[in-house]
Amino acid sequence: MTRTGLSDTIAAIATAPGSAGVGIVRVSGPGALRVADGVFRGQRRPSATRAGRFLFGQLVAGDGEVLDEGLCLVFRGPRSYTGEDVAELQTHGSPAVLTRVLARVLELGARPARPGEFTLRAYLAGRLDLAQAEAVLELVNAGTDTARRQAALGLSGALGERVGRVAAHVTRTLAALQAMLDYPEEGVPDEDRAAPLAAAEAELEALVGTARAGQVATRGARLALIGRPNAGKSSLLNALLGYERSIVTPIPGTTRDYLEADLSLAGVPVTLVDTAGLRETGDEVEAAGVRQAVSLAASADLVLVLEDGSGPREALPTEGPEEARLLRLRTKADLPPAWTDSAALSVSAVTGQGLPELREALQAALLGDVARGEAWLTTERQADAARRALTHIRAARRLPDDLASYELEEALRALADLTGRDVQEDVVDAVFRNFCVGK
Numbered sequence: 001m002t003r004t005g006l007s008d009t010i011a012a013i014a015t016a017p018g019s020a021g022v023g024i025v026r027v028s029g030p031g032a033l034r035v036a037d038g039v040f041r042g043q044r045r046p047s048a049t050r051a052g053r054f055l056f057g058q059l060v061a062g063d064g065e066v067l068d069e070g071l072c073l074v075f076r077g078p079r080s081y082t083g084e085d086v087a088e089l090q091t092h093g094s095p096a097v098l099t100r101v102l103a104r105v106l107e108l109g110a111r112p113a114r115p116g117e118f119t120l121r122a123y124l125a126g127r128l129d130l131a132q133a134e135a136v137l138e139l140v141n142a143g144t145d146t147a148r149r150q151a152a153l154g155l156s157g158a159l160g161e162r163v164g165r166v167a168a169h170v171t172r173t174l175a176a177l178q179a180m181l182d183y184p185e186e187g188v189p190d191e192d193r194a195a196p197l198a199a200a201e202a203e204l205e206a207l208v209g210t211a212r213a214g215q216v217a218t219r220g221a222r223l224a225l226i227g228r229p230n231a232g233k234s235s236l237l238n239a240l241l242g243y244e245r246s247i248v249t250p251i252p253g254t255t256r257d258y259l260e261a262d263l264s265l266a267g268v269p270v271t272l273v274d275t276a277g278l279r280e281t282g283d284e285v286e287a288a289g290v291r292q293a294v295s296l297a298a299s300a301d302l303v304l305v306l307e308d309g310s311g312p313r314e315a316l317p318t319e320g321p322e323e324a325r326l327l328r329l330r331t332k333a334d335l336p337p338a339w340t341d342s343a344a345l346s347v348s349a350v351t352g353q354g355l356p357e358l359r360e361a362l363q364a365a366l367l368g369d370v371a372r373g374e375a376w377l378t379t380e381r382q383a384d385a386a387r388r389a390l391t392h393i394r395a396a397r398r399l400p401d402d403l404a405s406y407e408l409e410e411a412l413r414a415l416a417d418l419t420g421r422d423v424q425e426d427v428v429d430a431v432f433r434n435f436c437v438g439k
């Protein structure tokens with residue numbers, strides 16, 4: 001479906017719904033400037049204007065009614081976002097105006113753009129690779145500065161460069177292996193075979209190690225707070241949020257239904273989930289809440305297990321999550337301690353003691369120690385391709401020279417998939433399905 005209709009001229013409102021200072025109707029394709037001629041009336045016709053200029057004038061309906069005054073920006077392919085002729089009609093940011101301007105543009109022969117179709121055309125014109133197109137989507141959706149930074153790095157091609165460095169090592173090894181097959185008596189010096197492959201593996205391992213941080217930074221993370229009744233889960237949620245979101249009482253079993261609240265933690269969008277205290281109970285409603293808590297913990301990215309530090313330590317009635325997803329907290333650190341455990345972080349929701357350390361521990365657990373200034377893998381598609389490449393490179397390092405070539409060629413193919421050159425149409429479709437109309 002994506003490859004069809006490329007000769008069409010497409011149009012959409014490119015700005016967000018609602019009132020704003022300015023609004024844009026974007027038109028792209030072979031007929032874009034002719035369509036603009038039909039709706040825009042100024043000193044010059046858009047189709048008679050040099051590329052890169054803007055015109056001031058009026059936007060007019062089919063019956064001659066003036067809809068608004070505005071600008072028309074003229075781009076001529078291939079020097080445009082899509083690589084095609086593009087006209088941007090910039091009006092006052094009124095949904096009423098934009099709807100009428102778009103209607104007129106469609107009347108003049110453009111068809112409504114599908115989600116992501118402008119960026120798809122940029123991809124098909126070779127102006128962006130698939131990883132860059134994914135970065136465009138992430139930039140549009142970035143809710144935090146960390147997400148924005150990673151998306152901007154991706155869009156700049158920094159991820160492609162990182163992948164290119166790995167591919168260069170692999171290509172160099174392949175060339176050396178080929179030379180060895182052609183001139184077996186010469187032998188392959190280590191610096192042409194073992195060394196580049198070791199470098200490729202190390203760089204790829206570092207890249208694969210960014211996948212979790214990349215996913216967390218762009219899609220956010222869910223943090224479940226679990227523990228026995230009265231452990232202080234709701235109090236800690238409120239303390240982290242900075243406002244009273246969840247009901248706190250001295251009565252065990254206060255929270256029954258789970259409750260979610262969003263916050264930004266070190267630039268990561270985080271959803272905190274407060275849950276019912278875990279205990280055996282005859283109360284049907286509470287028991288349902290406990291079951292819910294267990295399943296919320298199972299699906300969370302990270303689980304904070306809270307234990308009251310001021311009373312006797314009791315094991316949880318359920319099995320906790322695996323260690324990698326778990327952070328242990330000793331709560332009520334402002335009270336005299338009844339037990340200690342160096343594996344648990346001491347916090348007090350009342351005095352705020354331990355909260356800065358908790359925020360740091362959360363950041364470390366979510367982002368790891370990946371370098372902030374480098375490009376990360378931000379989608380599961382990218383991470384999958386990188387892991388496949390790594391598997392092939394590791395296999396190549398174990399195999400004799402004559403068999404290693406095959407693995408290295410597979411590794412190169414996986415690296416090409418990562419940046420998205422020559423990928424299957426359904427992969428491309430899957431990427432662009434997530435876009436909004438007008439992007």
Ligand SMILES: Nc1nc2c(c(=O)[nH]1)N(C=O)[C@@H](CNc1ccc(C(=O)N[C@@H](CCC(=O)O)C(=O)O)cc1)CN2
Nearest residue numbers: 014024026052073075078079080081082083088118439
């Ligand atoms: N009004 C408006 N703002 C926007 C966009 C847009 O399309 N319209 N963008 C899009 O979403 C982003 C900017 N991205 C763009 C990327 C390339 C070209 C472009 O026309 N490139 C040509 C010409 C370069 C030049 O004149 O120097 C080229 O690269 O050949 C335009 C926008 C963000 N802001």
Ligand SMILES: Nc1nc2c(ncn2[C@@H]2O[C@H](COP(=O)(O)OP(=O)(O)OP(=O)(O)O)[C@@H](O)[C@H]2O)c(=O)[nH]1
Nearest residue numbers: 229230231232233234235250253254255277332349
């Ligand atoms: N001194 C002190 N008391 C705390 C602290 N955190 C919670 N409490 C008290 O402990 C009691 C229970 O707190 P909650 O936050 O409701 O505990 P919970 O884990 O949400 O309990 P359930 O919803 O019943 O599972 C309340 O009386 C709180 O005021 C703390 O850090 N210090």
Ligand SMILES: [Mg+2]
Nearest residue numbers: 233234254255
């Ligand atoms: Mg509670």
